[in-house]
Amino acid sequence: MRKLSIFLSLLMLVSLIMWQPQNAYADELSGHMHESGLRYLIAKEALLQDENGSYRPNDTVTRGEFATYIAKALNLETKNNSTFTDVPNTYVFADEIKLAATAGIITGYTDGSFKPNARISREHMAVMLIRAVDYLKIPKGSSSITFKDNATIFKDFRQDVAIGAQLGLIKGSSNGLFLPRDNATIGEASTFIFRLIALADSVQQNPDYPDNNNNNGNNDSSDNNNGNTGGNNNQTTPYIVQEILNGNLVDKQSYTSFEAAEKALTNHSLVITSDSKILKMSSGYVVTNNYVALNSETIKDQIAVAANTEMEYLDSDATQVKVRLAGHVGYLKQADVSLIPSALMKGRSYYTNENGEIKHTLYDYKSNKYSASYVYGKAPSFMKQGEKYFSWDGINFTNANGSSTGEAYNYYQFLPARAKTQYTAEELDQYILQKLAEVESSGASIYKNATTKSKLIGLGAILKEVEANAHINAMLILALAQHESAYGMSDHAQNLNNLFGLYVYDTNPLNKKFDSVEANINELVEKFLQPNYITPGGRYTNGAVVGSKAMGFNVKYASDPFWGAKIAGHYYRAEKALGFKDANNPYKIALTTTAGLNVRTDTSTSQSPLYTFNKSNMPVIVTDASLNGWCQIISDQLHTEPAYISLDYIKVINTVR
Template sequence: MKKLSIIALLMTVIGMLLWQPQLASADELTGHSHEKGLRYLISKNALVKDAKGSYRPDANVTRGEFASYLTKAMNLEATSDIVFKDVPDTYVHAKDIKLAASAGIITGYGDGSFKPNAAISRQHMAVMIERAINYLNIPKGTSSITFKDNAAILKDYRQAVAIGAQLEIIKGANGYFMPEKNATIGQASSFIVRLMQLAGDPDAAEPNGGNSNGGNSNGGDTNGGNTNGGNTNGGNTNGGDTNTGSSKYAVKEISNGTLVGNQGFSTFEAAEKAVTKNTQVIVQSDKIVKMSSGYVVTNNYVALKSETINDSLGVAANTEMEYLSSDATQVKVRLAGQVGYLKHADVTLIPFSMSKGRSYYENVNGEIKHTLYDYNTNKYSSSYVFGKAPSFMKQGEKYYSWDGIYFTNGNGSSKGEAYNYYQFLPARAQTQYTAQELDAYIMNKLAEVESTGVSSYKDATKKSKLIGLGKTLKDVEEKSQINAMLVLALAQHESAYGMSNQAQDLNNLFGLYVTDTNPKNKKFDSVVDNINELVEKFLQPNYITPGGSTGKNFANGAVVGSKALGFNVKYASDPYWGAKIAGHYYRAEKALGFKDAKNPYTIGITTTTGLNVRTGAATSFSPLFTYARSGMPVIITSSATNGWYEVLSDKLYTGKAFVSKDYVQVINTVK
């Protein structure tokens, strides 16, 4: 019996040993270098098996998949009406892509697409991760971390890569980041799990319960502490207030350009009630989150959802905008009349009395000069001239404007309204310069930039992609009814006079398919093909034709304009892009004798929404098209007849077009 008992015991032990591996059987992720991240995504229902039963950890991750991973990991819920033309509702990740876009974490291409099935590069992931960092309010600093291949990282993306590396979310190999290399699903999962560890997601925590850096990822009590880091260094992030304990907000007063005092409060609402003077501000972690007056500067590229035109606008870092109000989570701003909301992590609030410098306009020898301020270095960084100065601008006085149209002086008093002729000249205008004159100007300009000695302009008179484009530009003007000088000005600006790498290597003069988040190195067979693509796929169907013939409405006025109206609303994130293009046109005019300015077009601005442009001067004629929004510039070609103006059609059309005089205001342009 004893032997039988021993044998039975041995058989039981052997059975257990044989059974145990089956309970914890290895799968394709066991021992994988990115196993932790992969299993984290699985736990969030972000990563599922394909039809063959595989998680595909070593396959390239697509843009759609990565957007979906972020959405599910961050538990995004708020949505808006942002849509991409190549992401139908039936697409597997459609909902997650929309949520990520609504949160400002992803943006699309200039043609309204997102390209969800395209493989995503490591540097593109870094940009999305930086936006996620901002969305999650994860503390970050300005990092100087670089990789051996830093020069290969697109300039606008280096900050995102550096911040991700500093926070140890992003890691390279042997000192290299490999920005253009496509990321795998496994790599993407590791990036995301590290991100969510910093955000305090318990599902992302290390097995020992600690942060990957050895500390508590929440910085304190998860039931009552600050989930954004709380006391990150063992001290109070409100500036050392020893009387308020765990206070999250402080009320401080502006005194001689600095903040003094430190009255602590546990909630934003309590701090708000304690503010009794215009000189007081509310501070969180040494960052102003509410003030009585001042302005707002973007810390990085942001997507501003404009409530004014119900559209999302790309806005570059270092952009100044009007401060309207703020609460604990967001800031209400106005950019060139476009009202929207941004997260505190995306912006810096600057009371007027604490401003160390601000971009301004001035009259210099009769020309309007715009000087820009760099908030990263706290220095004036650059300036440009873009036309004649309006008559109300006095030399030696600084002027300020949110939109380049309405100007105030240093006291905030209104000083005048000015529409720069070249900035608000509709694209259907024709320049009076011939192809030969354009070619002569191009060569003179190239000789000028070449003589500066700047290395990027070396041999410009021999190598520039602008050489000999006069006839092509005039052919475009005749066939497509788009101003040849305007197209040249755009090419000069976007291609550094035809000497940029994209121009030289890809025949891309206009930055086509290159956005702040998704550059695409598309090579054109020739600059002529590139110009035709600009006209046929961008300007004509989307930016000039009202309503957009492709179903994506980028038509906010057929002028280069500003963030208030024109191409600049959607074409470029730089709020002064339109003024800079106008500057190129103006300087060409100055060199060639001001032929266009001496025989100018009459320009009007529409004053109502839903305005029909008709084929005849009466409501009985069919509408040619409709302006959805007000404030659209039009070229008036004849004086009013029976209450109607004859105008140039923004839609490609050879016949006459008419609009009711009652809804158009003629403007005085500065030229």
């Protein structure tokens, strides 16, 4: 139970605030339904008057304002060098936004912006509140609470909304609706913050608060006691050590703290559970329950990760899980993932050699069924037909026994974007029509009349012009367009001339209409690929290849960890249809082996470097390796002349093509 003294202290705080001398405009808060929260924010100097002396309680709150409320209420003091493209240091809430970002409470969009002046929706506010709950280390679990309009809540936000409702931070309307897309008012925002602080105080001061035990408030049910309370005030025992026997979990002992349960893990077959959820295990893997942002300690950056993504399990505690995703180590909330011990595995995504081609079969952990598969290139020589192989990064593969079997770099997946395809505009148009006829004949409704309606028709000349001027592979852009636009037939392609899902983010899809498909391609090149993904030092540069979550565009461009492989699959199928011109005359690809590697304009160190690779493992195209300790490469910077790096700091890779 919450202690009465907590609420008395809060009431005293509000009373003291209300008895402070107010100017004439402060009367607008008297009797307001959100008065307590508003006066709390005023006391924290988070809510200021406008030029007319008003606190604007009924105005909609912006993302920047809400970030400020949280930063001030939580007394955040630590900030790193996190920056957003639209939040200069001169912006009125710049410091508070940086503080909230450093604490992991706010995140930006994939284009690097934060949109501080945009009105915040109720569902986005709920997400930020739950991140603040995590920052404050307030115990929480999952929740089954739903609103009547639950289906209209963005699917990856539903659990945060449910947990917020369970903790009493947010409430719906009187008729059971949450209204997720409605904009919240300053008054509503102040109440949400006020409830958060009250919850934090109650948890800190009262160890008997039920949420500390992850009971979801059900401490009045005798079914939760399991006979293990030892006669102590009927308190439940949420942490259960269970043993895996013959594919089932068998109870061993219950404990009142995670730490006590952790000490009881004396062999590899034991796990810790709470509310039937596995919280700790000796080995296995982790699967995301929804879209998450992984803070990679490896590259000191945030990585978007789609639901149903498999990751290596490293460690866990009661609130978070340490994982490794394609080499990136970071932490995720327990509520956002499922832990699956190896002994309880019902299925897992795998790779096979199908008639000389590599096929990736995906497993859906919600339905416990194999859900989809795709082919994306030739199979490496070590893969035997009829055997399953597994990989965390799409590069290093093991067999069913966990033994390492080989390393394989798919040519199309790790071919740098500055490469030039050997196909002409006419050949590209020929392939486009051929592929459209194929998908149209499939009978799928989305591809009806694709041969006459697709936005890909006639793009060959435009793609080759981009290749000539922007030095970005025409076939690569076509493969990207095919994948992102359902061969030019998606709603965004048909109605908005948007072939690439530009500005269609996981968390806030926008509907920007382009004047033409050509304008859309130019925007992709000029505002996304060229400055941010290809040019060294760009905001999202992790290698100028479509790649995987280990390196390349896929690290930041898409949350799907296999996006890069799927783009490679489109390139491979085009090659297969047109005669493998590119694969039969391949580029030599190498990886840099050190961070801080300078790229030069000649084979000496006398001039300033053309650019520097700040990270290692960056793919480059080697055009000449016989230069007395140097090699000539194609510049990742838009630079028409050759570039040079030391041979001592690259590793040539054998690509599968």
